[in-house]
Amino acid sequence: MSDVIPINVDGQPGLFLHARRTIADLVECGRRELCLIDARWRTLAAEPEEGAATAEYAVVLIAATSFAAVLIAIVKSDGIKTLLTSIVKKALNAG
Structure with missing residues (x-):
């Protein structure tokens, strides 16, 4: 010691x-x-x-990405393209 x-x-x-x-x-x-x-x-x-923990952030990120993918698929469909095109044409003709 x-x-x-x-x-x-x-x-x-x-x-x-x-x-x-x-x-x-x-x-x-x-x-x-x-x-x-x-x-x-x-x-x-x-x-x-x-706030959310790391695992919760991951779940929220996956959900947001999935929602964005669904929206992109809907917007790229032929019916929506035609609808959006006609709305834009009407807006341009009105002005």
């Missing part, structure tokens, strides 16, 4: 004093850590994380 053990006035090593100080330091460190953990839990409880 490299720790220096203090010597009492009568020349006897203060082993119990040293042990008591070490235990007090450990207790203080433990209290500090518990306080930090408690603060973190209270923060998480008061302000839960907002």
Whole structure:
């Protein structure tokens, strides 16, 4: 051990004093850590994380891509092309 053990006035090593100080330091460190953990839990409880998690983002992205693919398929169909073309022609003739 490299720790220096203090010597009492009568020349006897203060082993119990040293042990008591070490235990007090450990207790203080433990209290500090518990306080930090408690603060973190209270923060998480008061302000839960907002927004979707990564898996939820993936599901939303897949749904949006699927919806876009369906819309593109509908717009590319012959009936919709004819309808949109006639609407544009009427708008240009009206102006």
